[in-house]
Amino acid sequence: MGKLFRWLMRIATALVALGVAAVMLVWFLASQSLPDYDQTLTVEGLDAPVEILRDNANVPHILSASDGGVFFGLGYAHAQDRLWQMMVLRRTAQGRLSEVFGAATVPVDRLMRRYDLYRLAGQSVGAQDDLALAALEAYAAGVNARLAEINDRALGRGAPEMFLFDMPVAPWRPADSIAVIKLMAVQLSGQFRNEILRARVSLALSDPARLVDIMPDMPGQGVAALPEYADLAPGVRRQALAVPDLPRHPLDPVAAIGLAGASNAWTAAPTRSASGGTLLANDPHLGFTAPSIWYLARLELQSGGVIGGTIPGIPAVLTGRSARLGWGLTSAYVDDQDLHIEKLNPDNPEEYLTPDGYKRFETRPSIIEIRDQPAITLTLRWTENGPVLPGGRFGLDAITPPGHVVSLSWTALSPNDTTMSAALALLESDSVNAAMDAIEPFVAPAQNLSLVDHDTIALKLVGAIPARDPGHQSKGRLPSQGWRAENRWTGTLPYADNPEFVAPAGGILGNTNNKIVDRPFPDHVSYLWGDSQRIQRWQRLMQSREVHTRDSFIEAQLDPVSVTARTLLPLIGADLWFTGEAAPEGTSERQRQEALKLLAEWNGEMNEHLPEPLIYSAWLRALQKRLIEDDLGPVAQEFAHVEPLFIERVFRDVDGASAWCDVRLSARVETCTDMARLALDDALVWIGDTYGTALESLRWGDAHQATHDHPVLGDVPVLRYFVNIRQSTSGGDNTLLRGRMSGQDPDPFENVHGAGYRGVYDFADPDSSVFVISTGQSGHFLSRHYDDLAQLWRRGEYIPMSLDLDLARAASVGVTTLLPAQ
Template structure:
């Protein structure tokens, strides 16, 4: 027995020692991959010494004697800090995630292979202008110089994740950067989801007017009645089809409601207290750790340029030069259409066209899968575009038997010159110059807001599809691909893209709101990203005769919800001060306390207040009550409240109050009945999840910004180190937008917002400021992994100066890349 005990003790000791050694070895290898910012490194492929000065926030100021060397330095800096992020982005665009993650990313890989983004990027490379090709090649060489350094010096594979996952880093190529830009187009586009949801909802509702209630058009010129979806395509269709799960690992396409958004606004000298132009911009994307954005400064032949970059792409996507500043917002251009394609019943290799049946264009594609056998896809294209898998976007529910769905999308161009437009923008010297250089931008479509020393402008950039006036669904629902009038007829001329140059009022801006009233087919879109934030923005802009940098910052950080101010009086109209006295501890008393709090609230979505949580839970429960009995499980797809729908119902616009009646009950319910029941639902949910002490509730507890590591964010224990969470103010409809998740046990988590903020003042350019929501480094052991996060949370910024001496004085390291 003693002998057995001794051996157990020895084995236990060995196990503990092995674990300790493993942890120490892992930590050592992880730390080996931390970049050294203070060094001198000989590299090949440069023409002169490159100096990369890291200021105290680790923002690289890349000083070079040529543009080519500056792009080389940016590639090297990106690879120093964000190599894993670049690896995942490239593999996503290539449809090669399953090689390292196994079957759980197969759905994402299948979609990307079907879309053919990477081959289209390869085909687009020779169509770039000479300056862009030079920049792409130099950037790739810079990335590869860092990869070579990692391999030759055994620097822990460059990132801890690359040690955990067997993901050999192939040399970077120009096509990789173009592919990532195309991937951004996918992540910023939401019209596929809107088309499918509109079609599915049409199948369940018996009245087109009700479809206009739940999926309302933005205020403006009305839209002619559309046909019901069932009349467009041959049946039968599964009206009660199950929803596709939203649990895809590393999804490439956004969930509905989480596509692109943003704010940008500019003031001309006449509206500026300092007589200099002003611009504020905060592009909105899904939160990740590290943030999607990376701050950098380049010294080009035209002068310095500084702002937000995307790792993997050699451009300052948003920012300023010495003469120009630019910001972007999602334009919501309808640049995607779905087509129902009929398969020849006598030959499944053919599909129907206006001229008869025609063979699909096909190609085989092999997806290699970790720990599983590879699969071979047969990629199919029609005249309208690639055939999509039925398992994505809930296409199964809207596709008749014997048919497939194809996608027309501007980003599928094999001659995509958007990268050349982005490179050219950094060299523009005036608003007019920038607008002209952007004519070759194809996708993603953006509203480009611009200022130079004396002027302001906004221009929609990106290719606008040309549709026939006789298009059966006006591009709002999947349409028969064999009908000639449904097919695209090329693109509209760049001159037809909306443009606002030197506006009379001296201020221009966009919050993803409707920008122009044009009738189909010369419209921009039927679906827009905002009908609420713009109202608050208009009030703040017109509330001052002149603006300053600080007033622009104040507007950018504003958390007042016009939506709450507008809808609460409607929701509570018959509830406030009408209830009888109720004993403590009863549901009636709890309801009275909640109503009393909301009656005295100004609509500010402040993280420390209880009212925003009560309001958000109430209006969410209200929409659920209004639509669940009509839409059944399809109601799950309406993850976010549509304020215009709630307003239509409570104002009874076009008879919309009929949504308040529960069709499965004998009683005819009023909107006051449903509102009261929804408030009780909300209070029960709050009590179960946050407690019944209403006055002690904090909106920020429910509205935490969740910067989740894309791969390790769900791993127990490790997620505590790699995820970044912050209590935040704002909400779905505030200028400081914090888009909620809308699903799961934490529906109010802040998952999508301004991961970059910048405010540029041309009266004193070096007083311009910017910030990102995490930190510069993608390495979770680096102090720069989250050091900017608390500044961002508090609404603070860091200097955005082109003064190299200022960067040098507070630098955390200087890297010199020298010729060997």
Template sequence: MLSLFRWLLRIATALVVLFLATTIGVYYFLSRSLPDYDASWRVRGIGDTVEIARNTHAVPHIFGESDADVYFGLGFAHAQDRLWQMTLLRRTAQGRLSEVFGERTLRTDELMRRFDIYGLSQSSVAAQDPQTLSALDAYARGVNAWITLVNDRAMGRGAPEYFLFPSEVGLWQPADSIAILKLMAVQMSGHLENEVQRARLSTLIGETRTNDLMPIEGGDGLSSLPDFASLFPGVSETQWQTQLAMPFRLPGELRGGSLSPFNSTETAGASNAFAAGPTRSANGGTLLANDPHLGFSAPAIWYLARLDLSSGAVTGGTIPGVPAVMVGRSERLAWGLTTAYLDDQDLFFEELSTDNTQRYRTPDGWAEFDTRRSIIHVADADPVTITTRWSANGPILPGSHYSLASVTPPGHVAALSWTALSAEDTSISAAVALNRAGSVQEAIAAGEAFVAPAQNLMLIDRNHIAMQVIGQMPRRSADHPTQGRMPAPGYDADARWQGVFPYASNPQFIDPQTGLLGNTNNKPLDRPFPLHVSFDWGDTTRIQRWVRLMRQRSVHTRESFIEAQLDTVSQAARTLLPLVGAELWFQDAAPEPGSAQAQRQIALQLLADWNGEMNEHLPEPLIYAAWMRELQFRLTRDELGPQIEMFSHMLPDFIERVFSNTDGAGEWCDVVQSAVIETCVDIARASLDEALLGLTQDFGPAIESWRWGEAHQATHDHPVLGEVPVLGLFVNIRQSTSGGDNTLMRGLTRGGPPGAPQPFLNIHGAGYRGVYDMADPESSVFIVSTGQSGHPLSHHYDDLGVLWRRGEYIPMTLDPDLARAGGVGITRLEPQR
């Protein structure tokens, strides 16, 4: 027995030693890819010495004798910290994810090939101005210099992910940077999905009720929607009803997939930007706050950097792979971005010839599709060959995507017109020129080259504030049959685009009398179609809250702008709760303790005393969010049936219309299939009881102990390693957060259909925040939501995320001496002769 014990002890000891040795070995190999920030390298591709001084948060301050050398340094720094992220973005744009990840990303690759994002990016290289070509080329040389060093010195392949997903890292090309910027357009565009939704809804429930769910804000010149089926008279009513009964959903790879750039229209765009002129600033200067919103990931898409250019230093948020500060400031100018919601997509149905399906009908007769074959290589599977087709209106999309099969008439195929599908896309030239601009007017002029995605460019210099919409506006005929709100026949000359409007037609606001400018994706102006910009806009309640905050002070400071940027009060909650609960408060007799009625009374009492602040430490935001979510499902499920998945997030305007009975919207409260006529009070009470039941199951019976932040955790997840069991615990960054779908400090919830797990996770918000004071530029502050490094073993993988969660910021100086003082090291790049 003693002998057996000794052998067991030896085996256990050996296993422990083996485990420790394996762990140490794995750590050693993975840590080899951690860059040394305090090193000197001899590299090819620079004219003189380049210094990359990183501060205590590993933010690089890049100095060189020429702009080309500075862009080289940015490429080098990006590659040091985010090589895996950069190559993953490039593969996404190229439609080559399946070479590494297999069949799970095949549908994403297929759609990217049909859009030909990378081919168009290659064609766009020649369209750039000389300064941008120089920047692109120098940046690529910087990235490649680091890749060469990694290969020559066996530095852990450059990123730990390459040990799990072996893949050759190809050299960087100028087209790669253009493709990543185009990828942003893919992430921020949602009008295609809106058109499909509106076509389905208007046919199923009529235009009036469709406008309840998808309100149209078009200003003068708005006409009623045509009957969608009447646009295609050859299709019988039975065929339409069969198709429209199909559930509306995007494939998992296209909605919410961790490696997919395709977002639902609900997450296609958001952001805040607001500015104050000298008359509204306490120190007589100008102020700007900006927080662009994108899907969360680890690392974040944003990377802080400072570039010492010949035109003056610039600092702010960059995107790894792109040689420009996309949002930030110089000594004389600051700029921010919000999604413009410009309608830059139109869906067309091309009629096929019955004699030859490779031909389609045009206003001038029949034409041949431009057809190409594309081979997608798939890991652990046979290659897949697809045939891509383009009509004069754009690429042909399969019916399996965006639920197109449900609205595509028989004998037709869907084509997409989209400004981002340009072979002469000069958006990156606009970004590079913006970094050289020294005034509001120069920045506006730089924006003319911007194509897509359309943005509101918020600007301040020392004396002026402005907002300029940048991005090409499609020119539609005044006789367009659907005004771009629904798909149209591809052969209708009135439906086809007639080029784009001149840049002078884009909305512009300079030095308003109020001294304030703000945008939260709201509609900024009324103009008749076709100069309307869009019929679909973002959240309307955040701008109401912003206006209220701005009116509370006659003058503003950097601190008041920070306070507004971090504001978590939901104007939607303040509006909806008095409407929805008007006849529920204090109406029931004393209930039996522990009963559903008792739970309801406790919840209603908490909400009655609540000010609408979506604070992570309170139970009220959780009760409110769950109630409104259940309420919307109950209001719509009988009318929409399986189409309920179209709207997985609470729509404040819809609920307000229903409970105010705007245009008869109160009829949504009656359950169509029920013989009893239900009132809105009945639905509100039943929804609250159901919501509380679900919350009790998830968080326990003690309502006072519930916490919004427990459900509303920010999901900064690694897009690949985060899905691996156990490993995800180390690479995913989860944080309890305040805010919600409709707060200025926005934290969009995951949503999903009824019964979806963890619907309140925070998946989309401000990955970058900046507040700039041009009266004292050095007091400007910045933050990103994770850290500078994409390496999970780095201290800088999540160090800024801790500050971000607490609403704190860091300074980023333009003073060279301060930039070099202290920090984590200076990387010196010497030219290799």
């Protein structure tokens, strides 16, 4: 027996030793790819020495005697810290993810191949000006210098993920950077998804007048009537609505409905600034990932220093400042996408109908290699309106009549995309007027560009806006018949016609993705806007004081108060507050009364430590679900986020909208009070099952965690605890401190989309300007810089944004010197 025990102990010890050895080996191999920030290297492709100073937040300050050297250094720094992210972004744009990740990403590759982004990016290289082309080539040389260093010195393949996935790495090319910009346009564009949803809803509703309730126009003059979608697409069956989309992969760049781009930006002129200088605050919103899509950097160009937020793969500071100019971006929600129903020739399906008769599709085969599976061949088809989309995505099958396909017109599908040239020209601009001229070539994604120099503030919509025929059948709001000339684009509107606001008398400008102009179609910009709620809180905060400071702008960025909650709770609870006798302890009636008491005393602050935001959010979610499920059937699943204007219309009975409260299949007529009471009970049952029945002990932050998850390793057992960054957060869908929720079970209130970058620039004292990103600079999960900024971001703290070289050197924790090879 003793002998057996000794052998068991030896085996156990050996297994433990092997396990420890395996962990040590993995750690050693992964740590090999941690970059050395304090070294001198001789590299190919460099025209002047480069110095990269790393401050204590790992922000690189890149110095060189030539602009080419600076962009080379940025490419090198990006590849040091975010190589895996860059390679995945490039493969996504190329439609080549499945070579690495297998069948799970085939739907993503199918769509990207049909968009043909990478070929269009390659064609767009020749459209760039000399400044942009030189920057692109220098940046690519910097990335490739890091790749050569990794290969020559066996630096762990450059990133720990490279050990887990077989991803051959090709040299970086200028086209790759343009492809990344086009990929950002994919992430920030949601107009065509809205067209599909609007078509499906119009087919599902028995009363077409109710469409404006659930998909309301922004307040202000809008379209009074639309043709029924069934008239535009004869042959579509009203009952053919339950067409679920494929499960969304974390690497899919097409955002879920309600999760396309958003952002905040506001500016103050010297007359509204306590310090007498202009102010600018910007926090662009994108889906959260680990690492963040944003990367902080400072470039010391010959025209002067610029500092702010970059995106790995793109050689430009997209939001930030120089010594003379500050700029910020918000999604403009331009209606820059149209779907067209293309009629196939019944005698030859390789032809489609045009205004001039049938014409052959432009076709090209495309082979998708799939890891561990046979390759598949797609036939890419283009019409005069754009690429033909796969019917199995986005519910397109439900709205496509037999004998037809659907194509997409989109400004981002330009083979002469000069967005990169515009973004780089902005870096050298020294005034608001110069910047507005420099940014004219910007194509997509359309943005509202907020600008300040030392004297002036401005907001200009940049990006191509399609020119449509006034006789367009659906005004671009529904998929339209592609063979009719009036439904086709006639070019783009002149840049001068894009909305702009310069030096307003009130001295304050801002945008929260709200409607900025009210122009009649076809000069309307958009019918779909990203916000109708945050703008109300912003107006109040801006006008509540005569002058502003850097700190008041920060306070507005971090404001968690929900105007939506303050507006809707009195409406939906009007007949429920303090009614009836106190119910016995432990009953559902008593639970409801306690919840209503908490909400009655709440000020609408979506604070992570309070229970009321969770009760309110669960109530609204359950209420919208009850209101729409019987009317929309399976299509109701598409409305994952509460639409505040819909709830308000219903409970104010705008144009008979209270009809949504009646359950059509029941004998009795339900009132909106009935629906509100039942929904609150639903919410409390769900909260009890998920978080417990002690309402006072609930924490909004437990449900509203920011999910900075690794898009590939985030679901891997054990490893997920090392690569995912989770934080309890305040805010919500409709607060300036925006934390857009997933809307999907089992964690519908997870914070999945928000301000990955925040910056506030004060031109009275530029070195007091501040910025932060939501994770850390490094994409290497063994680096201390992987998440060192995450807690600062969660607490609403920032780091300095200085162009003072002496400060950069004094705070340096590492200096990389790159020398040209002789």
